[in-house]
Amino acid sequence: MAILNLYNELSTFLILGALLFGIGIYGIVTRRTLIGMLIAAELILAGASLNFMAFNRFAAADPVTGQVFTLFIMAVAAAEAAIGLSIVIAVYRHYKSIDAEDTVHLKG
Amino acid sequence: MTPTMTNPTLFSVEGMVGVVFLVMVALTLTGAVIACNSVRLVRSVAGLILCFVGVAGLYFFLNSPFIAMMQILIYVGAVAVTIAFAIMLAAPEQKKKLGPMGPLAGPLGFATAALLSGSLAVLVWRTDWPVREKINDGSVKNIGIQLLTDHMMVFELISLVLLIAILGALVIARGGREG
Numbered sequence: 501m502a503i504l505n506l507y508n509e510l511s512t513f514l515i516l517g518a519l520l521f522g523i524g525i526y527g528i529v530t531r532r533t534l535i536g537m538l539i540a541a542e543l544i545l546a547g548a549s550l551n552f553m554a555f556n557r558f559a560a561a562d563p564v565t566g567q568v569f570t571l572f573i574m575a576v577a578a579a580e581a582a583i584g585l586s587i588v589i590a591v592y593r594h595y596k597s598i599d600a601e602d603t604v605h606l607k608g
Numbered sequence: 609m610t611p612t613m614t615n616p617t618l619f620s621v622e623g624m625v626g627v628v629f630l631v632m633v634a635l636t637l638t639g640a641v642i643a644c645n646s647v648r649l650v651r652s653v654a655g656l657i658l659c660f661v662g663v664a665g666l667y668f669f670l671n672s673p674f675i676a677m678m679q680i681l682i683y684v685g686a687v688a689v690t691i692a693f694a695i696m697l698a699a700p701e702q703k704k705k706l707g708p709m710g711p712l713a714g715p716l717g718f719a720t721a722a723l724l725s726g727s728l729a730v731l732v733w734r735t736d737w738p739v740r741e742k743i744n745d746g747s748v749k750n751i752g753i754q755l756l757t758d759h760m761m762v763f764e765l766i767s768l769v770l771l772i773a774i775l776g777a778l779v780i781a782r783g784g785r786e787g
Contacts, residue, residue: 522725
């Protein structure tokens with residue numbers, strides 16, 4: 501049962517990270533609402549962190565560095581979500597819509 | 609610590625660990641697909657939470673329970689809840705139907721995503737990644753020591769970035785509010 505030993509392979513995690521990245525790209529391209537795009541961007545960040553953690557576990561000499569990097573990605577993702585959502589709320593207050601195609605004027 | 613090449617049977621301890629790993633992978637991918645494909649935004653946040661719990665499980669398998677806990681605390685506890693609040697504040701309850709996307713947007717987006725992740729997967733498959741000898745065990749104690757010595761700058765920058773993000777979010781979201 502080699503399939504039960506997948507968690508000891510580096511490439512399993514890397515391919516999972518690539519899949520998460522691809523699903524996130526698909527979401528960003530096809531979503532119409534700003535919040536949907538933000539959710540897809542979170543998926544892309546999750547794929548990137550998974551890559552860092554996989555290399556950290558299997559290939560890096562110092563297994564702390566990747567964890568610190570992933571922690572930094574999480575903090576940046578939290579900041580990005582906070583700023584992005586407050587922009588979404590400001591846009592909604594002005595246009596009464598969160599459709600990405602309604603917000604075409606730079607100056608409100 | 610070193611990857612072993614044994615083939616465990618299903619009903620041994622290693623086999624059950626493998627089953628749990630497959631469940632985590634399924635959770636992650638199902639959650640991601642739900643997050644990108646559901647029509648209602650609330651369901652897509654639920655899918656995002658599912659995906660993040662699965663990724664936290666994968667971090668457990670990557671020998672870092674600390675990052676797994678942080679994943680659940682920060683992403684599931686903070687980011688997903690923030691997105692849920694923003695949906696409640698801003699999503700217009702399907703009053704205005706979103707217009708059609710154009711017939712090519714779905715297939716072209718799928719083709720782009722498939723091309724990207726497929727080429728990344730082929731790259732992963734063909735590369736022989738060099739493996740280095742570990743110099744410490746990556747425990748929480750070591751993370752703490754290195755955060756306050758080698759990675760001091762990162763530690764300080766995280767707090768600065770979060771402070772500026774909080775202030776910026778307040779400033780942006782307050783503007784234009786009546787009363």
